[in-house]
Amino acid sequence: MSNYILTLKLRTEKYQEDILNKRLEVGRRIYNSILGDLLKRYNTLKQSKGYRLALKMQKGKERNKKLNDLNKEYGLTEYLLHTHIKPMQKKFKKNIDSSTAQKIATRCFSAFQKLMLHEADKLNFKKCGELNSLEGKSNKTGIRFKNNQLVWNKLIIPVIIKKNDIYAHTALQDNIKYCRVVRKLIGGKYKFYIQLILEGIPPKKHNNETGEVRHVRNEGSVGIDIGTQTIAISSQKEVKLLELAPEVSIIEKEKRILQRKLNRQRRANNPHKYNENGLIKRGNTGKWIYSKNYIKTKNKLAELQRKIAAKRKQSHEKLANYILTLGDNIKVEQMNYQGLQKRAKETTVNEKTGRFNKKKRFGKSLENKAPAMFLIILDNKLKFDNKELRKINTTSFKASQYNHFTDEYVKKKLSERWNKFECSKIQRDLYSAYLIMNSRWNLKEADRDLCFDNWNRFKELHDLEIERLRNEDRTIASMGI
Template sequence: MGEVKKSTFILQLPLHTTNSDVAALNKYFELSRKLYNVLLNESLKRLNLMRQSKQYQLIKKLDKKEQTKAYRKAREDFRFTKYDLIKFSTPLRINEFKQVDSSTVQKLAQRAFLSVERMFYGKAKRVNFKCKGEMDSVEGSSNRQGIKYRDGYLQWNKLNIKVKIKECDYYAHEALTNKIKYCRIVRKLIRGKIRFFIHLVLEGIPPRKIDNKTGMFKGRHGEGKVGIDIGTQTIAIVSKNETKLLELAPEVNSIHKQMRVIQRKMNRSKCMMNPHKFNEDGTIKRRNGEKWIWSKNYLKLRYQLAELQRKQADIRKQSHYRLANWIISLGDRFYVEQMNYKGLQKRTKETIINEKTGRYNKKKRFGKSLANKAPAMILTLLKQKLGYWELELNKIDTFNFKASQYNHFTDDYTKKSLSARWNEFECGKIQRDLYSAYLIMNSRDDLKNTDRALCISSWNNFKQLHDIEVERLKNCGNKLIGSMGL
């Protein structure tokens, strides 16, 4: 049997850096970036050599069962493994990168190899080399050597930097009682100033937070089933006591508008300063190898955009954390529909002509919505938090379940267009997403079908909560997302 993975969590703490500390850290980060690019390039070479070989071409003709062993043999022959790349990095550290410790070098080698391995498995089409100043995190393989935490100080090479921990920070002091697996140094640009943080990767589960007013632990899970139907911008949640249709991270909408204004300014500046890089129709000349020219105003706008992107990410994550905590308070059995978000990001391949207008339909799908709202993140955070309570997030079989098509009154399935946001029943209209969440909540143990008898017995309670939620949305006074149908 394989090793059982132990739970881990991250404690982020700021570093009390002097000017000399910042200069030294920036120097080490730059050396790590150069080494990472060298390792990434070497890993790519080995992958390309393997793909061009006759041995690799013959593997494609084998049966699937035989392919696995043959691919493993080919990777060993062409030294395309994680351990071979770590072995390759050893002389580099001894000769050219003496100031980067062996533990950090091993992690950089693993990081470079995993990036290229995604190409091998078809999960990525290319890898990105790090430009100057783009390496924003380095980490060690353990807390015994290299980057390590000792008695309130970060120690790395000759650096000994104090870690800021408030005396009243109960959470941090309690978390530090757990074993530290390894440390990570993170560089962030916050309000135009570079700041450094240490990420302590700790073994175990995070300590429970305490309410300063009552002295009681915060956050408790409820009892009963909870059904979740998540879309690209909204989430429908149904339990025995609550029925809600909410917009995901509504706080980021205003920031997104500011980002769009800055991006348009940047685009105009880029076109004006680089007319030699664009075709007459406005597209970029791909084979033009001349350097880009950036104005001072463009560089200022780029820093402003980076700051807004940082704020958007932090606000979105905080919003998702609050929502996840509230969902957990509703029950102890959670059911959600599986979604292929990567597929929703891709543009459509078919070119379709609109029958009404005679124009071509746009090939864009939900890339912008997914980037702004990050619906997959809320599920990741929810699954992580449920693990602390030893609870699971059950994913129903979407292909067999068909929550958006099922009618528990007639016990049959009816296909509906994406624009149809309401279900017509004898008792009245029911919002489509809320009804799907209701069916998911009442799923069977096999997660392939809904329990019709349970739906019928709990219908009156759901209908009452549904009408209250619809009335709330109509009178909330805010602009609602079109997919809500209100």
């Protein structure tokens, strides 16, 4: 059964905010205590003779059974963790109930599993004020939503639900699985929300003026060629070349100004921490001095980063809804974004200037535009209709190299943004999206017959899009316009 989240604001008073802050702090301390205990047990397990012998065994069922038995013996299972947290929870029972404490233990175990599976290098403990959410296991005990109120250990806080919020009223008719209390720092002040995890499919949004359903989903094939900053979309209805989260680029300029100001203030307050060449002194263990103006600038930067994250997510949601109106059979190239954000290993020299080339790659673009996050959002929306984002095999498909007219693969430089055919000149990303749209069922190659059949329609829509882009005030250099 699919789930979705409804976030509602709490109408809190000062004393209620103090209680919520205290409970989040208690939750943080329990989390760190459990995480520290898990780490000790894990280090003891690694030093045991049985564990070393199990690692030498041949991979298979017997080895897995041996490792699972050792995990149970040393208390490294989620169930045993729930038992271990009981006496700790009793000391804080006025603030943290048993189901919330068990969810904290589950959260610790999830973080610990990443370490065991070598998905993470170390466990990160929560600093003061870093734990900003707590959740329960059901809507029957612990953190509950009842009669449009948050009910939690004798604390009752009304929830703000607007009368004209049709989406919220419709969503509340679904079954509530469990609730989560969330704290957000907005404009330098903490605001509290309740998140309801609901069973089912999110209700469709309607236009308040006309009453019509917004973002009506349609059937059909859609090809997507997504880059670090742009996305090319090809369908039978429309062909588009768009910038990912364009609102972020505008706010990013303000962020850079604040970061430079913060750096100047930090250097002015701590001259003893820097060498004459501007680098930080090694071995200087003295405390950093932070002025009131520095803290104000830091808070401004934090607020700006929150806005950037919110704008980026909102932009991705809108774009995903738009793509779903074009079709439901959505295909995209597989991309390794972690590899793209890593710095280059080899040192190269520029032939013209004789200087060393920079080793940085696409880390900044990926941080600002978050293309992987967009694909997750799009895939989640498709899952509500029991469908999924289909990923083509890039090693065999090679959309950027294929030419369906000659049935040949030709390598191109990254700077080459146009494909020159005998009959026309086509933008490279849009052509790749077109080929992906017309891929075969196995997602390993383009269907050449389909490419020829749909070409005239694509060419017409392509020319309209290029004309639109040329009339735009601002375009990204990678578009080649």
